Amino acid sequence: MSRRLLTGNGSAAWGARLARVDYIPAFPITPQTEIIETIAEWIDRGKMTGRMVTMESEHAMITAAGAASATGVRVFSATSSQGLLYAMEMIYSVAGWRTPLVLVNVSRGISAPITLEPDHNDVLAARDSGFLQIHCSTCQEVLDTTLMAYRLAEDERVRLPVIVNQDGFYLSFTREPVEIPDSRPAAEFVGDYNPENMGFRASSPSSQAVAVLGAGAYSYFRYETHLAAREALSVYEEVAREYRERFGRYHPIVETYRTEDAEYAFVMMDSFATKAKDGVDRLRESGVKIGLVRPRLLRPFPEEQLCRALAGMKGAAVIDQNLSMGKGGVLYTEIASALYGQNEAAPLLASFIGGLGGRDISAEEFYEIAATLQKAVKHNRAPRPRLLYTVEELRAMRKLQAIAHVERHGSKPGE
Amino acid sequence: MAGKTIRRLQELPSTHLLGTGTPMCAGCGGLEILHEIYDILGPKTVFTNAAGCMSLLSVYPYTPFRGSWLYTAMASAPAAAQGIRDALDILLEKKRIPPGDDLQVITLTGDGSAYGMGLSATSAAMDRNLDFIYLCYDNEGYGNTGQQYSSATPHAALTATSRTSHGYPGYKKDLFSIWAAHRPAYVATVIGAEPLDLAQKVEALQELQGPRLLIGLAPCPTGWGFDPSLTVKIGRLAVETGIWPLKEYRDDRTVHTRIVRHRKPVEEYLQLQDRFRHLFEPERNNREIALIQARIDQYWSKAIDADT
Numbered sequence: 001m002s003r004r005l006l007t008g009n010g011s012a013a014w015g016a017r018l019a020r021v022d023y024i025p026a027f028p029i030t031p032q033t034e035i036i037e038t039i040a041e042w043i044d045r046g047k048m049t050g051r052m053v054t055m056e057s058e059h060a061m062i063t064a065a066g067a068a069s070a071t072g073v074r075v076f077s078a079t080s081s082q083g084l085l086y087a088m089e090m091i092y093s094v095a096g097w098r099t100p101l102v103l104v105n106v107s108r109g110i111s112a113p114i115t116l117e118p119d120h121n122d123v124l125a126a127r128d129s130g131f132l133q134i135h136c137s138t139c140q141e142v143l144d145t146t147l148m149a150y151r152l153a154e155d156e157r158v159r160l161p162v163i164v165n166q167d168g169f170y171l172s173f174t175r176e177p178v179e180i181p182d183s184r185p186a187a188e189f190v191g192d193y194n195p196e197n198m199g200f201r202a203s204s205p206s207s208q209a210v211a212v213l214g215a216g217a218y219s220y221f222r223y224e225t226h227l228a229a230r231e232a233l234s235v236y237e238e239v240a241r242e243y244r245e246r247f248g249r250y251h252p253i254v255e256t257y258r259t260e261d262a263e264y265a266f267v268m269m270d271s272f273a274t275k276a277k278d279g280v281d282r283l284r285e286s287g288v289k290i291g292l293v294r295p296r297l298l299r300p301f302p303e304e305q306l307c308r309a310l311a312g313m314k315g316a317a318v319i320d321q322n323l324s325m326g327k328g329g330v331l332y333t334e335i336a337s338a339l340y341g342q343n344e345a346a347p348l349l350a351s352f353i354g355g356l357g358g359r360d361i362s363a364e365e366f367y368e369i370a371a372t373l374q375k376a377v378k379h380n381r382a383p384r385p386r387l388l389y390t391v392e393e394l395r396a397m398r399k400l401q402a403i404a405h406v407e408r409h410g411s412k413p414g415e
Numbered sequence: 416m417a418g419k420t421i422r423r424l425q426e427l428p429s430t431h432l433l434g435t436g437t438p439m440c441a442g443c444g445g446l447e448i449l450h451e452i453y454d455i456l457g458p459k460t461v462f463t464n465a466a467g468c469m470s471l472l473s474v475y476p477y478t479p480f481r482g483s484w485l486y487t488a489m490a491s492a493p494a495a496a497q498g499i500r501d502a503l504d505i506l507l508e509k510k511r512i513p514p515g516d517d518l519q520v521i522t523l524t525g526d527g528s529a530y531g532m533g534l535s536a537t538s539a540a541m542d543r544n545l546d547f548i549y550l551c552y553d554n555e556g557y558g559n560t561g562q563q564y565s566s567a568t569p570h571a572a573l574t575a576t577s578r579t580s581h582g583y584p585g586y587k588k589d590l591f592s593i594w595a596a597h598r599p600a601y602v603a604t605v606i607g608a609e610p611l612d613l614a615q616k617v618e619a620l621q622e623l624q625g626p627r628l629l630i631g632l633a634p635c636p637t638g639w640g641f642d643p644s645l646t647v648k649i650g651r652l653a654v655e656t657g658i659w660p661l662k663e664y665r666d667d668r669t670v671h672t673r674i675v676r677h678r679k680p681v682e683e684y685l686q687l688q689d690r691f692r693h694l695f696e697p698e699r700n701n702r703e704i705a706l707i708q709a710r711i712d713q714y715w716s717k718a719i720d721a722d723t
Contacts, residue, residue, distance in 0.1 A: 022505045025498065051501055056539035060494035063487055063536075067463065067498030070485060072512075073505050089488055200461040200483040200499060201516040207478035209486040211471055 001247075006178040008171030009034035011139040012078060012104040012164070014178075015146025017048045018186035019102070022073035022193075024052040025064040029083040030116055031168035032106040036078060058087035065101050066094030069161075070208055072195035074150065075101035080168060081108035081122045088125065094161060095130025096225065097209050099198075100153035101161045102146060103131070107270065108168040109357040117358025118168040120270065120322040124330050130225050132162045132232050133298040135269045137255075139176040142166045144249055145296075147181070150190050151239045157231045167271040169358060181247050189246050229300045236297060251296060254305040258284060259291030264373055265310060265347070266366070267293045267318040267335055272355050276319070279366030288370055295331075303338040310339065313347040315377040317369045321355035328385045329353055348377050354388035361388065421614045428454040434479030438471045442643025444650060445469065445552030445633035447607030449523070452550060452629075455617045458482035461499055461518045465492035465533055467525030468559040469552070483518065490532045492522045493540040496547040519548060526553040526567035529630070530588050541597040541626045548620060549628040554635035555587070562638035569658075570710075571703055572690040574638075580693045590630055595664040600625035603663035603672075606632045608650025612661050612672055619663070632659045640689020652684040657711045660718065671718055678715070681708050 006014065012035050016024065026036040042048035055061040058079050069075045079087065084105055094101070105123050109115040123133060134149060136142045142164065149162040166172060181189075200206065212218050236253060244250040257277050259265060266276040273294045283290045293309045293316070295302060310316055320329025327333065332351040339346040350373050354361045365388055376383045405413050421427060433453045439446045445468060453460075458481035464470065466489035473484050487495040500520045506512040522540075524533055529551035537549065556562040556574050564574040564583045567590070571582040594602045600623040605613040613631075620627040634650050636643045653659035654673060658681055661673040682704055685691040694700045 022509075023498075023501055051505055053497065053501060053543065055494060055497070056535055056542075059488075060491050060497075060536050060539065063491035063494035064498035064501070067485060067487070067495035068502035068505075069498075071499050071502030071506070073502045090491065093488060199512075200485070200503075200518055201512060202459045202482075202518055203516050205458060205481060205483045207473040207480055207484040210473035210475050210478065210484070211486065212475045217475055 001182055002180050003177055004180060005175040006139055006143070006180075007034060007173055007175050008136075008139045008142050008166045009106070009173070010038060011143040011178050012146055012166065013038035013042070014180055015143045015164075016076040016102075017042060018181060018183060019074065019076070019147055019150045019190050020187055021050050021076040023065075023068045023075045024050060025061045025068070025075070025077055026052055026054050027056070027058050027061045027079065027083060028054075029058070029080045031108060031172045032078045032080045032083070032104070034172070035104060035106075058083040059090055062087040062090035062094060062103075065103070066090060066097050066099045069094070069099035069101045070097055070198055070200070072193075072199035074193040075099070077101065078104040078106065080106040081110055084122050085110065085125060088129075091126050091131060092129045093209070096221070098159045098225070098228075099161055100150075100159055102149045102153060102164060103161065104142070104146065104164045104166065106166055106168045106172045115357045116168070118170060118321070119356045119358070120165075123163060123165045124322050126163060127299060127330070130160060130229065132158075132160055132229060132300065133165060134162065134296055135165045135298060136171065136296070137271050137273045137294065139171060139174070140178045140249070141251055142171065143178055143180065144243065144247070144251055147186060147190060148236075148239050148243055148251070152232060152236055154193055155235045156196065158228050158235050160225070160228055160232065165270060170271040179249075185246055189243065232300050233297070233302060253295070253297045253302045254309050255292075255294040255296060256309050257292040257294070259293060259309060262289050262291035263314045264288065264290040264370060265293045265313055265316045266290070266369070267316050267331065269295060269298065269331060270321065272319075272321060272361060275361055276366060279363060279370070282363060283367065283370050288374070290370055301334060301338070306335060306338050307342050310347050312345060315348040315350065315373045317350045317352055317373045319352045319354055319361070319369065323353055323356060332385070348380070348382055350376055350383050351385035352388060353385065359388075421611065421618060424611050427610055427614055430454065432458060432481050437479050438474070439468065440635075440637045440643070442636040442646040443468070443633070444607055444635060444646050445525070445554060445631070447646065448550070448552055448605065448613070448631040448633060451607055451610050451613050452617055455614055456519060456521065456548075456621070459518055460521055461485065462521050462523045463487050463492045463495035463499065465489050465522070465524035465528040466559075467528055468554070469523060469525070470559065489528050491536050492524050492528065492533060493536040493545070493547070493549065496520045496522045497540060497543065497545050500546055520546070522547060522549040524549075524551055525558060526551060526555060527557045527565045529553070530566045530590050534593070537594070537628075538597060541594070541599045544625050546624050547626060549626070551590070551628070551630045552633040553630055554633040554638055556635075556638050558635055558638045562635070570707065571694060573693060574690065582690070582693060591662070591664070594628050595669060597626075598667065599628060601627040601663065601665045602629075604630050604632070604659065604661055606650045606653060606659060606661065608647045609654055609661060609673070616663060616672070623665070638690075640692070641687055645687060649684065649687055652679065652687070655679045656681045656684045657715050658684055660714065669721070674719065678711070681711055
């Protein structure tokens with residue numbers, strides 16, 4: 001075991017290297033490029049076995065990844081944002097092929113307008129695809145989760161591809177101290193890929209991903225994939241416990257922070273949850289009994305674990321780094337669906353949207369969110385969803401609009 | 416069949432490997448080509464299939480293939496060929512499968528994919544010098560969805576999206592030249608109605624490595640509007656009128672494998688098909704027929720100069 005400063009991208013590359021992946025179809029996109037550049041250099045220098053091929057698009061990349069996985073080799077790939085969307089037809093397809101590959105997504109906001117910085121609308125677009133999703137908040141988690149993802153994906157009870165998500169910039173380009181497991185125990189943990197009945201061989205020909213006629217067959221295969229995804233909850237727990245035994249780090253399905261006696265909670269995913277932890281600490285100092293609930297698994301969705309984590313609390317503020325146009329926060333909707341109709345007293349839920357396109361969420365905003373939540377509980381009335389945006393930001397935006405107006409019309413508005 | 420040279424029709428394979436009972440239309444010129452190619456390549460093959468007429472060849476739980484098959488999507492069948500070829504090479508290299516388990520990888524698409532949506536993936540597969548065979552069955556339109564025009568549709572053809580008496584205003588894209596410009600190991604045109612020419616080309620490409628691509632004109636009774644019994648006749652006329660030149664590219668050179676000394680007038684080919692009926696009825700459109708003929712004549716005068 002060695003301890004080094006690694007970026008999130010470096011951590012993802014290390015995860016793939018320690019998993020001894022056979023095949024890496026790639027296509028570059030900011031902010032993912034460091035992952036494939038690192039792997040390419042390792043392969044060129046003989047530090048990593050495996051074959052990497054740069055495809056001409058993410059659509060082709062996921063096709064090649066799925067086809068290779070269906071032929072019986074261990075596959076890794078990585079993308080982000082527009083790339084994930086460009087690949088989306090094949091994201092759904094290869095999940096239906098039940099190919100257990102691992103894809104790291106480096107979250108980045110989606111066009112239009114085009115941006116480089118992170119939010120989660122990219123990865124959430126793959127929410128219903130059949131890929132399992134694990135969301136990371138630190139670089140260490142990215143490495144550990146990539147390794148664990150192979151065990152989860154390849155488990156015979158699951159057999160589904162996995163997306164390991166990390167935020168662009170905040171994790172991808174940020175160095176943190178990361179413990180890198182030694183290659184031998186990592187190899188023992190991951191094991192060899194046993195494709196079982198998957199593969200194209202002269203001695204055992206097969207036709208795969210064939211059409212079905214009739215809704216009965218279609219529904220059956222779709223239900224089967226859903227049930228396999230549900231199985232992944234208990235399989236993940238087994239894998240995470242074994243990982244703790246071997247490497248001393250435990251990454252639960254739902255992370256809870258200072259929730260033991262909490263009356264309130266922030267609910268968040270990915271790296272901005274570390275900002276919420278800081279908010280929790282500050283609020284605790286001023287006497288607010290608040291904690292953090294952070295689902296790491298989004299698919300399968302851990303209803304039970306979330307209900308347990310939130311049980312008995314007065315209120316929870318779900319902070320979404322995504323926006324479903326015309327609806328609101330996706331995580332909020334999912335949490336509400338988990339809590340509705342539960343026997344134990346469910347907390348009052350409040351919805352906040354923030355962190356779009358990498359926008360920071362400040363300590364003051366966490367205070368404001370907590371105050372809004374406490375007030376709502378006091379009046380027993382859920383507040384309307386709030387879009388986090390400051391007066392300063394609006395003022396800066398108005399200046400940009402004024403410049404845009406001059407650029408287009410040659411005069412200031414109203415002149 | 417490898418190593419044996421087919422010189423006469425009688426030497427073509429007499430066993431037919433592709434199963435019957437597929438949902439393809441009666442008289443399908445694409446299925447005719449696939450039969451002929453499969454009989455030579457044999458079952459140690461894996462097809463990566465793009466969305467198109469042949470998507471429905473394998474319908475759960477049946478398949479007409481004695482070898483393997485993977486359905487992919489319209490744009491990326493060559494990318495699946497890349498994934499399978501690389502995976503088989505990795506498995507062989509790491510001795511996780513015996514050499515006898517290796518397969519030839521074949522991409523199978525229609526013209527909608529080959530000429531359009533899948534062209535980028537095909538171009539890139541050639542850039543990477545992928546060791547695979549590509550078969551495009553070209554029925555000159557989006558056949559599976561009801562014959563809307565594609566960039567493979569010939570000038571003046573009526574399609575579901577060019578219904579008026581002018582037909583399709585564009586001209587068929589020269590995919591052969593586009594593919595050949597990548598300088599792959601092999602490119603050829605074939606047609607099911609000329610099985611000897613086809614067999615000799617499939618044999619030739621089996622001796623080579625790298626990207627080897629075939630475009631097969633696929634007379635389409637439902638899309639072109641003719642009786643299924645005429646598939647072979649129309650196929651032969653396509654060659655005899657010179658509208659479908661049989662040729663091959665390799666070693667930086669294109670050679671016509673069949674040069675018809677006395678080409679039949681193109682109207683013999685056109686008038687058998689409902690899609691060109693408007694050129695003859697209610698009155699003959701001499702101008703348009705002459706233009707189509709002139710394009711063919713121009714092609715051949717250039718082609719014969721280049722070959723010799």
